[in-house]
Structure formats: structure tokens, C-alpha cells
Amino acid sequence: MTITQRDGDRASRIAANLPYLRRYARALTGSQESGDRYAAATLEAILADSSALDGVPDDKTALFRVLHSIWQASKVAPDQVGGGLQAAAQKHLAHLTDDTREALLLHTIEEFDYDQVAAIMRVEPAEARELVTIARREMAESVxxxxxxxxxxxxxxxxxxxxxxxxxxxxxxxxxxxxxxxxxxxxxxxxxxxxxxxxxxxxxxxxxxxxxxxxxxxxxxxxxxxxxxxxxxxxxxxxxxxxxxxxxxxxxxxxxxxxxxxxxxxxxxxx
Known part of the structure; x- marks a missing residue:
């Protein structure tokens, strides 16, 4: 298989997983508009440097890892967010343990196993499992x-x-x-x-x-x-x-x- 064919196959697999990347990003941000911007930024990052997908066994996990890196780099403090639902959400999220909500979404909604969650979040599988456990407890008790x-x-x-x-x-x-x-x-x-x-x-x-x-x-x-x-x-x-x-x-x-x-x-x- 030529390099062009491999790139074409990878592009097709990324396209097939794009709807689910949007779902994850929308759930993270609480809105279609914000979530879709993160998904678009993920694709732009991959187009700029396709090596961002390397080092992960499957393309879906690699795709979500790129988005997660962008999300982590762009998080804002609660006092930097404006009004409305986003501000209300940030007020609640400020009381959660870091990275727990992301781990919960990846494992439950997107159905990644703990090894895949760990690869996306760049943590150990045991930590990924613990983050999901904490998230379930904290979110159930919060609201x-x-x-x-x-x-x-x-x-x-x-x-x-x-x-x-x-x-x-x-x-x-x-x-x-x-x-x-x-x-x-x-x-x-x-x-x-x-x-x-x-x-x-x-x-x-x-x-x-x-x-x-x-x-x-x-x-x-x-x-x-x-x-x-x-x-x-x-x-x-x-x-x-x-x-x-x-x-x-x-x-x-x-x-x-x-x-x-x-x-x-x-x-x-x-x-």
C-alpha cells in the first residue's frame, strides 16, 4: 500500500468518527457551537501536523487524544467566563476534581475502555479508572x-x-x-x-x-x-x-x- 493510500484510509476512518468527536466536544462544552469549534480545531491541528495521530493503536483514540490536548490547553478559569448557562456550568465544575468529567464522558458516552481513556488523557489505566469513579460520585452529589x-x-x-x-x-x-x-x-x-x-x-x-x-x-x-x-x-x-x-x-x-x-x-x- 502506498503512502497516499494509507493517508486516504486514515482520512476515511477519521471522517467516520467525526460525528462522535462532535458529540464528545458538545457534551464537554454544553453547546453545539462551542463543541463544533473544538472538533474543527482538532481537524485543523491534524491537517497542520498529521504526526499528532501517531503513537496510538487506533485512529479513533488518536483523534480524541488530539481534541483532549486542545481542550486541556484552552480551559479557562470560572471568573473568565461570561454569564448564562456557561457561567452556571463553570461554577459547578469548579468544585469537581480535575479531569474527572472528561474521563466519565469518554468511558460511558463514547464507550472507550480504560486503556483507551488512559491513552487519550495521557495517564495510566488505573488513574483513568479512578477518575471515572470519582466523577460518578461527585456529579451525582452536586446537582x-x-x-x-x-x-x-x-x-x-x-x-x-x-x-x-x-x-x-x-x-x-x-x-x-x-x-x-x-x-x-x-x-x-x-x-x-x-x-x-x-x-x-x-x-x-x-x-x-x-x-x-x-x-x-x-x-x-x-x-x-x-x-x-x-x-x-x-x-x-x-x-x-x-x-x-x-x-x-x-x-x-x-x-x-x-x-x-x-x-x-x-x-x-x-x-
Whole structure:
């Protein structure tokens, strides 16, 4: 195989993993816009110096390691952040142990094993495991809020309700359709929305969320879908938090805990 062919193969593998790089970056920052900027910066760094991908067994791990290096180098102190949800998040994050949130996202949402997390973060596997353990404990204890679940499958809805309740959050309601979601959400404002994409009456969870966001303004939202890559193109308004179906319990717990950090401090209990 020629060098050109190898480069072409690597470029194809990077392109295939780009949607998931966007997902990770959006979850780190709490927004599509900020997350996509980090993903773009990662690609620019690789184009400038492809050797940044060397020394790691697989291209996906190498790609995430480049992003992690950029993220680490660009972190700002909480007092340097402006207002709004980002400032609220930074206030909460200031109380977390360094690097724990990143490790938790990499392991649970992106499903890297501890060796891969260690390679991305440039730590030992045992430290990566410890960081995830600490993150689970600290994030579960930090924030509790009110969650609206939009899901038409009764078994899945019940499972989500149990998982979210176990984290200490209050369920404001479970909706099966767009109209029901808007009615429940309007009557009892949530701090977080957890929504399926396709609902019982062929309505859209995205439309339901958009209706509520028009009424309340900024709220963190987690979408659940069997086709995450369709909402990770970077070409249109897309979610910052996304879980793939079929999901694992740890993914739900992690996504809910992460998203809660981007809720308003005025509405969160114990903020």
C-alpha cells in the first residue's frame, strides 16, 4: 500500500468518527457551537501536523487524544467566563476534581475502555479508572433538578424514570406525544428534558422540545436516537447531548449528570 493510500484510509476512518468527536466536544462544552469549534480545531491541528495521530493503536483514540490536548490547553478559569448557562456550568465544575468529567464522558458516552481513556488523557489505566469513579460520585452529589421525559415506549419510559430518579432528580412528567409534552412542560417547567426523537403519534420529539424552548428559552436537552450520526453533522442546529439507542444505563446517568451542569443555577436545588 502506498503512502497516499494509507493517508486516504486514515482520512476515511477519521471522517467516520467525526460525528462522535462532535458529540464528545458538545457534551464537554454544553453547546453545539462551542463543541463544533473544538472538533474543527482538532481537524485543523491534524491537517497542520498529521504526526499528532501517531503513537496510538487506533485512529479513533488518536483523534480524541488530539481534541483532549486542545481542550486541556484552552480551559479557562470560572471568573473568565461570561454569564448564562456557561457561567452556571463553570461554577459547578469548579468544585469537581480535575479531569474527572472528561474521563466519565469518554468511558460511558463514547464507550472507550480504560486503556483507551488512559491513552487519550495521557495517564495510566488505573488513574483513568479512578477518575471515572470519582466523577460518578461527585456529579451525582452536586446537582439535583426537575426532569421531563418524552418517550412513547412504556418500558423505556419506566426505565428512564427509574434511572433519573435514582440520581436524585424529580420527574415532572412522562409524555408520549408532542402535544402531551408541551402540555406537561408548560404546566411544570423542567430543568432538563430527556427526549426520544420519534413519538407515538408519529410526532417529533425534536418539535416538542423546540416548542418548549420557545416558551422557556435555554434548557439543557438530551435526545435519544437509534441514528445519532444524523444529528451530529455540524450543518444545522443540533443537540449538545445525545444518547444512542439501545442505550446503556451508565450512558443515561452520565448524560443526565453532565447536562444538569448546564441548567440555570436559579432553578437547581442546592445550587
Amino acid at each position: 439535583a433538578g426537575r426532569v421531563l421525559i418524552i418517550e412513547d415506549e412504556p418500558v423505556i419510559a419506566m426505565d428512564l424514570e427509574n434511572l433519573v430518579s435514582e440520581l436524585g432528580h424529580q420527574i415532572t412528567g412522562v409524555a408520549r406525544t408532542r402535544d402531551e409534552a408541551v402540555r406537561i412542560g408548560s404546566a411544570d417547567r423542567p430543568d432538563l428534558i430527556l427526549a426520544d426523537i420519534r413519538l407515538a403519534d408519529a410526532s417529533s420529539g425534536i418539535d416538542a422540545v423546540n416548542d418548549l424552548l420557545k416558551e422557556f428559552g435555554a434548557l439543557p436537552v438530551i435526545f435519544i436516537t437509534a441514528f445519532p450520526e444524523r444529528l451530529l453533522t455540524g450543518e444545522r442546529p443540533e443537540p449538545a447531548f445525545l444518547i444512542s439507542k439501545p442505550y446503556k444505563e451508565d450512558q443515561v446517568r452520565s448524560a443526565v449528570s453532565q447536562a444538569m451542569f448546564f441548567s440555570s443555577t436559579e432553578t437547581l436545588h442546592g445550587a
